[in-house]
Amino acid sequence: MKIIVRTFAGFEEILAKEIFQITNLNPEIGKRAVYLEGNLETIYTLNLWCRLALDVLVELHHYKASNEDELYNGAYEFVWNNEFSIHETFSITSVVNSPFFNHSKYASLKIKDAIVDQFNKKIGKRPSVDRENPDHKFLVRISHDQVNLLWNTSGDSLFKRGYRTMTGIAPLNEVLAAGILNFSGWDLKRPLIDPMCGSGTFLCEALMLARNIPPTIKRKSFGFMNHKDYDHGLWEKLKAKSLQEINNNQPTIMGFDNFNEMIIASRTNINNVLPNNNCKITFKDFFDLEPPLENPMLILNPPYNVRIAQEKNHLFYEEIGSRLKHTWSGSDAWILSGDLESLKHIGLRPIRRIKLFNGPIETKLVHIPLYKGSKKDKYR
Template identity: 45%
Template sequence: MENFKMIAKTFFGFEEILAKELYQLGAQNVEQGVRMVSFYGDKGFMYKANLALRSALKILKPIKQFKAYNEQSLYKGIQSIDWSTIFNVNQSFVVDVTVNSDHFNHSQFVALKSKDAIVDQFREAFGKRPNIDKDYPDVRINVHIQKDDCSVSLDTSGASLHHRGYRTATNIAPINEVLAAGILLLSGWDGSTHFLDPMCGSGTFLVEAAMIACNIPANINRKEFAFERWNDWDNDLFDQIEASLLKKIKEFHYDIIGYDKAPSAVIKAKDNAKNANLDEYIKVSQQNFFDTQKETEGPLHMVFNPPYGERLDIDLERFYREIGDTLKQSYPNTNAWFITGNLEALKFVGLKPSRKIKLFNGKLEARLVKYEMYEGSKRTKFQNRENNE
């Protein structure tokens, strides 16, 4: 099978971890861009990337690049592709557009012109045209215009890869699954300690953490990928790739714990863990983090998404101060990471973060911060080290 170029889309700040994931899966010519990583692989690898990548939102397969200065050059460029080799006149399609160009103001206009060029080509060749289906198209075409460069790709994934298939129940302001998985990878989570999400909501961090710890492919519970509707879909090859990934699943010997003070969130988190077939690894209980103490022996890895005050009405100053106090007083030997879109609120934590990483949660600029809570005080730790030297 021939290798071809693909592009994996991701969130800002995840390019490096996505590139690392691709290397580990066996991709070739991996190159980081902004919110994307390009790579080479064959059809089987395309299936594998969609099934296994945790920090990718979509996998695109580029088919043509050309210059587009106006509607004529756009129409001509789209028409220069032989669409009958990609899908037939009885199939449906849709065009998704991203535009960042002085020549084109509206993505809707670009989508319409692209659709016209495709439909006209089919009508001239076959006397009839394929249908548009926005919800369940056989082929999803991606047109991206950056200044005057137009790239046309096939969307191999379909719906964004954050639709993992396990999350049927969500709470207020749930975190996107790809964002959650990327944060866990950035935090260095590898399943070698106990894990706690003290404000777990509908349990996304818990499920993604268990999947990483057990090396379960991220999208194993997903119902469908776009490439399954393509003319060259190879069911046997897909089954083979899926089976080879499932063979690499491993056991996990620590606890993954979730707390939430809302009974509705606890029920949803338990349901989602069960949907992902991971309820044997995940323990969820109704507790207010600020009234808890570290339950587990040894080091603890903590990751959470506290409220930002955007959708939940809370006293931010007091809330973030209590986060700092609880970590300081009750969670020794813990690496605590959390993401917040409220950069002001971080000042109230009262602890110095050892790391700060800029991310976006949707359009909201956010920070992923790390607090290292030592056994005893930090000063004692360093004094002991000096005395031993």
């Protein structure tokens, strides 16, 4: 089977490395995705263990089409009742980059027509479309005259880990948080602090990483569970094996926030990941916080309110930079921000800048070492 694992732009290389570590397979790197060959066990393993994947797709059919009849006929040729039954629901989404097809919704409609027409001819009944909660999700990808029909084995996106039961106003995507931890090079031993922790996404992802907890072990459902070839015994075997691989590391992970609601949310979510963990989550404003220990790694995602005047956002970042410089020397700060203009006002020079996206929002991840004394002293 040809497998396509999708991720965020900029995550392709680290996802490929993660997949090699998980499966010992070398994926081919593409745009916002990687490609590999595998079997059912590969599919289940990727859905269970990939921290950096958004979903896992399988190619069902590939053909050429340069008009709507060819698009319809190519989809009609595929034997759809081998994939799902008349009693199950499905949805179709399309990604189109072609001079022959202008609208992704129209492409989805033609593929949908081909599927239901085939069922109607063979069985005398038509399966139902459910755009909100389908049993099966299919993706049509059209590039020029090349058409790929793909099955989404994940169902819901893999950022839905299953541990988040409380959220803030703008919760950080779990896959994005896992990727940032990967970029940071955190060695799982150095103390990790999120001084603006919100609902605790960084803390939860860090704990799972350090303890080798499978990221989706809490999830109850995946798209592959509704397929005719679903191997329940294999899935349960892989889950049982993964639980045995959880270790007893005791990483120092600390979170702080100045809203009680967020402290409650963070504690709830991290206890959902692992009850009786040793993570410390405390009510404290960042600007009153003193380093609780030496040489920590800081990960910050400062809150951003587009309704606040830009000057106030600039001032907020100036204050963050000043606090980091004068209070947190000897630390390393990794800052994720969607306010690219205000980030320039932090007053500290990053040694690394990484362009990322949090949903549709362009963000920047910057690494700022907070040296003790001068840089010259640092390298003596």
